[in-house]
Amino acid sequence: MKVYFKRAFDDILANVFLTAITVGTIALAILIACAFALFFVNAGHMLNAWEKGVRMMVYLKPHTSEAARLDTRYRLTRIDGVKKVVFVSRQEALARLKQQMPGRAGLLDDLRENPLPDAFEVTVVPGSQAEAVIELIARRISSLPGVDDVEYGKRWLRRFAQLINLFRLAGFAVGGLLFMAAVFIVANTVRLVLYSRREEIEIMRLVGATDRFIKIPFYLEGTILGAVGAVIGLAVLFAGYWTFVSRLQQELGDGAKLIGFFSPSVCLAIVAAGMLVGWLGCLISLKQFMKA
Amino acid sequence: MPPREDRENQALIRLFHVSKRYGAKAALSDITIDFEKGEFAFITGPSGAGKTTLLKLLYLGEALTEGQILVDGMNLARINRRTVPMLRRKFGIVFQDYKLIASMTVFRNIALVLEAQGKRPRLVAKKVRSLLRNVGMEDRENALPPSLSGGEQQRVAIARAMAGEPRIILADEPTGSLDPEAADAIFELLKDFHARGGTVIIATHDRSLIRKAAHRVVHLKQGRCVAIEGN
Ligand SMILES: Nc1ncnc2c1ncn2[C@@H]1O[C@H](COP(=O)(O)OP(=O)(O)OP(=O)(O)O)[C@@H](O)[C@H]1O
Ligand SMILES: [Mg+2]
Numbered sequence: 132m133k134v135y136f137k138r139a140f141d142d143i144l145a146n147v148f149l150t151a152i153t154v155g156t157i158a159l160a161i162l163i164a165c166a167f168a169l170f171f172v173n174a175g176h177m178l179n180a181w182e183k184g185v186r187m188m189v190y191l192k193p194h195t196s197e198a199a200r201l202d203t204r205y206r207l208t209r210i211d212g213v214k215k216v217v218f219v220s221r222q223e224a225l226a227r228l229k230q231q232m233p234g235r236a237g238l239l240d241d242l243r244e245n246p247l248p249d250a251f252e253v254t255v256v257p258g259s260q261a262e263a264v265i266e267l268i269a270r271r272i273s274s275l276p277g278v279d280d281v282e283y284g285k286r287w288l289r290r291f292a293q294l295i296n297l298f299r300l301a302g303f304a305v306g307g308l309l310f311m312a313a314v315f316i317v318a319n320t321v322r323l324v325l326y327s328r329r330e331e332i333e334i335m336r337l338v339g340a341t342d343r344f345i346k347i348p349f350y351l352e353g354t355i356l357g358a359v360g361a362v363i364g365l366a367v368l369f370a371g372y373w374t375f376v377s378r379l380q381q382e383l384g385d386g387a388k389l390i391g392f393f394s395p396s397v398c399l400a401i402v403a404a405g406m407l408v409g410w411l412g413c414l415i416s417l418k419q420f421m422k423a
Numbered sequence: 424m425p426p427r428e429d430r431e432n433q434a435l436i437r438l439f440h441v442s443k444r445y446g447a448k449a450a451l452s453d454i455t456i457d458f459e460k461g462e463f464a465f466i467t468g469p470s471g472a473g474k475t476t477l478l479k480l481l482y483l484g485e486a487l488t489e490g491q492i493l494v495d496g497m498n499l500a501r502i503n504r505r506t507v508p509m510l511r512r513k514f515g516i517v518f519q520d521y522k523l524i525a526s527m528t529v530f531r532n533i534a535l536v537l538e539a540q541g542k543r544p545r546l547v548a549k550k551v552r553s554l555l556r557n558v559g560m561e562d563r564e565n566a567l568p569p570s571l572s573g574g575e576q577q578r579v580a581i582a583r584a585m586a587g588e589p590r591i592i593l594a595d596e597p598t599g600s601l602d603p604e605a606a607d608a609i610f611e612l613l614k615d616f617h618a619r620g621g622t623v624i625i626a627t628h629d630r631s632l633i634r635k636a637a638h639r640v641v642h643l644k645q646g647r648c649v650a651i652e653g654n
Binding site: 145337 | 507525536539540
């Protein structure tokens with residue numbers, strides 16, 4: 132085995148140009164595919180986080196009595212999936228609004244009457260994250276007596292989810308295409324290597340080398356180059372991710388920390404995918420070449 | 424002379440009505456010869472007579488067109504891809520054009536044969552050095568073949584042919600580019616191999632080489648076997 136590794140490494144060093152092309156191809160393919168994947172993973176995480184604790188504003192009808200309000204509050208807490216109910220009085224709501232738009236505070240001061248209704252801020256943790264479940268809860272709340280309207284970012288949420296799913300589908304397609312493209316480019320590079328060494332391969336055969344003996348170093352070479360390419364692709368992606376997140380952190384604060392990178396085990400899987408690309412590339416060109 | 428039956432049993436290589444055509448051109452026509460185990464034989468004849476072609480047929484460097492060849496019990500017509508390497512390991516071949524791998528050092532060229540047979544690296548290094556010593560090339564082990572003279576390449580080729588401990592050595596003009604002294608030294612190596620029980624088949628038109636050994640000589644001319652001298 133040591134002998135095979137030695138031959139593989141000698142070969143890598145002897146064909147610097149082809150080696151660089153192969154590694155570069157694999158690195159680029161991994162980079163693009165993983166950039167996609169990283170985006171989806173994070174988008175998915177965010178979606179999950181939002182869906183996990185949907186906040187709804189439950190606006191009460193005007194002039195609701197204290198007793199009716201308490202009754203509504205009680206009913207709200209009885210609904211399946213409702214985790215937390217906080218009363219937000221109309222005065223409080225106005226104060227919040229003023230705080231949120233400090234420049235326009237004077238504008239609000241001019242109001243003779245507070246136009247905002249009393250409301251409950253309800254945190255819903257649905258048993259399932261399905262859109263339909265959230266909607267059902269919202270509908271049940273809005274049918275309670277004393278409730279005027281329920282508001283949550285549902286339409287926006289649904290659009291976002293649809294968009295993500297569409298992108299995810301496109302991502303799989305693009306990832307698959309990239310994978311195949313990488314395999315074929317590697318196969319072509321290996322074919323060039325084989326072609327440049329056809330005399331050497333022929334001589335090996337003449338002195339009694341088996342096909343296996345001739346092929347193994349090429350497979351090793353392909354797999355090693357695949358791993359190196361994947362590591363480089365991941366490293367570049369990580370560098371990009373890091374600059375992005377630290378920029379974002381300056382603008383958004385700690386919220387940016389929510390954007391994560393691949394876990395170590397996923398990184399390993401990606402490197403394994405790179406190795407698979409290298410190996411498959413070799414398989415294809417060796418199959419063709421050795422038959423000839 | 425032993426009875427015919429015995430002789431047949433001893434034949435290591437048998438050619439039976441063998442012909443080889445390259446396209447329309449006949450390189451060999453209707454050759455029937457046996458080479459016995461432990462034989463030291465010459466194949467001779469003018470340039471283009473088919474000497475190299477005959478050797479090529481034996482190790483399946485070329486496929487024969489007609490006839491049958493048996494090598495050490497293997498029928499070449501029935502050999503499949505997987506067993507070709509096994510056939511070739513029976514031979515140590517000195518090619519007319521040496522066929523050394525230009526990108527590998529002299530040492531690696533010879534080591535390759537042993538590695539292909541699965542020998543341990545430590546053993547390989549020892550064996551390669553001793554083979555190079557035998558042909559007087561021990562101080563050129565790190566040289567690349569193209570930087571060697573023709574004679575030096577020929578000596579490396581002979582060292583390589585002997586590396587795999589073959590049963591048969593096929594040597595195509597093994598002294599072609601050597602001065603008489605170096606040629607003698609190489610010839611001694613081949614005789615050593617023969618003395619240890621090996622079978623040697625040499626293709627050459629070097630008459631002085633043939634005269635040095637009283638063995639069987641197969642004369643080819645235009646692809647036909649025109650005479651067989653010796654026993
Ligand atoms: N690959 C080939 N394709 C076509 N014709 C070939 C091929 N190899 C050999 N020949 C022809 O077959 C004939 C025998 O060639 P071969 O090489 O066996 O001769 P040889 O006896 O070894 O000659 P030399 O002494 O010059 O080496 C020649 O006429 C040659 O032109
Ligand atoms: Mg010849």
